[in-house]
Amino acid sequence: MKIHVEIVGKAEAKAKLKEYMRLTGNGIETGIKEIGIASARALASKVQPFGLNRVGKFSNSIEKQVKRAIRNANLQGANTSIEAAHKARRNSKGQVPKDLNTKGQYQGKPFDPQERARLGERKAKNAGLAKAAWVEAGNMLVSIVSKSRSALKKIKVKEEINRHLGKGNGWGRMSKLSLSPTIYLTNNLSYISRTMKNSHVTAALKSGLLNGYKKIDQHIKRETKKLNKI
Numbered sequence: 001m002k003i004h005v006e007i008v009g010k011a012e013a014k015a016k017l018k019e020y021m022r023l024t025g026n027g028i029e030t031g032i033k034e035i036g037i038a039s040a041r042a043l044a045s046k047v048q049p050f051g052l053n054r055v056g057k058f059s060n061s062i063e064k065q066v067k068r069a070i071r072n073a074n075l076q077g078a079n080t081s082i083e084a085a086h087k088a089r090r091n092s093k094g095q096v097p098k099d100l101n102t103k104g105q106y107q108g109k110p111f112d113p114q115e116r117a118r119l120g121e122r123k124a125k126n127a128g129l130a131k132a133a134w135v136e137a138g139n140m141l142v143s144i145v146s147k148s149r150s151a152l153k154k155i156k157v158k159e160e161i162n163r164h165l166g167k168g169n170g171w172g173r174m175s176k177l178s179l180s181p182t183i184y185l186t187n188n189l190s191y192i193s194r195t196m197k198n199s200h201v202t203a204a205l206k207s208g209l210l211n212g213y214k215k216i217d218q219h220i221k222r223e224t225k226k227l228n229k230i
Contacts, residue, residue: 001192005039005183005205013213020216023223026151029181033141033152033174034215036183039208040138040172041155043185044131046204047195048094052131053158062127063120065096070116072100077107082115086123094195129164130195132157133187136170141183 020031045052049061066086073085080088089096139154157165171186189195 001187001196001201003039003043003185003187003201003205005036005185005208016213016216016220020220023227024219029174030152031216032181032183035209035212036141036172036174036185037138037152037155038212038215039183039205040134040141040170040185042204042208042211043187043196043201044134044138044155044157044161046200047127047130047134049127052161053156058127058131059124059160062124063117065090066116066120066123068098068100068102069096070111070119071102074106074110075101075104079108082111082119085111086119094197125164126191126195128161129167129169130187130189130192132161132164132167133169133189133192134185135161136165136167137172137185137187138170139165140170140172141174 017028017031020026021028024030041052049058049065051058069086069089070082072089073080073082078085078088086096089100091097135155135157142152142154169188171184171188173184175182175184
């Protein structure tokens with residue numbers, strides 16, 4: 001999945017980036033990359049289950065949903081693969097509903113609990129890889145790591161995502177500077193287009209653009225405050 005993040009479209013946005021450049025001493029490309037990094041972070045957060053840095057939260061959520069789906073399948077005596085049973089019980093948002101019935105007498109032979117556990121682990125790993133790919137794409141926009149408060153910072157994630165970084169699944173770059181520079185963020189995983197809905201991608205890009213400009217505003221306010229003290 002390749003995402004184009006259009007950065008500059010309105011005079012107000014151009015003016016803000018120029019002010020950022022003037023006050024921080026950074027090139028305009030740094031401000032543009034700031035928005036690209038925020039967009040990558042938002043895309044990672046929008047991989048189901050939503051969120052990024054809650055330790056153990058998303059993997060536990062996936063494993064609980066798999067357990068709930070397979071218990072329901074056992075109640076109904078589902079005559080299918082465990083993968084298909086899980087998929088059939090996910091709603092339009094890709095989630096297994098919390099109110100799905102899991103109590104009662106199993107019909108027929110239930111799925112192997114170990115097979116169910118392996119499915120949960122595999123789904124959690126896939127989600128971790130998908131989130132990590134977007135993080136990796138955003139972090140590729142950071143060419144130099146600096147301690148300066150106005151410098152670009154890599155996206156920091158917890159170990160359950162961090163362990164999947166560096167595998168080449170994400171890629172990010174910025175087009176050559178022009179009147180309408182573009183950030184390109186790519187998630188190379190084959191299943192990402194099935195994992196993320198267009199509506200989730202749209203919401204992530206909207207959030208990323210907003211958060212990116214908030215970051216730029218913070219830099220502008222900080223540098224303006226410094227100048228006022230002189």
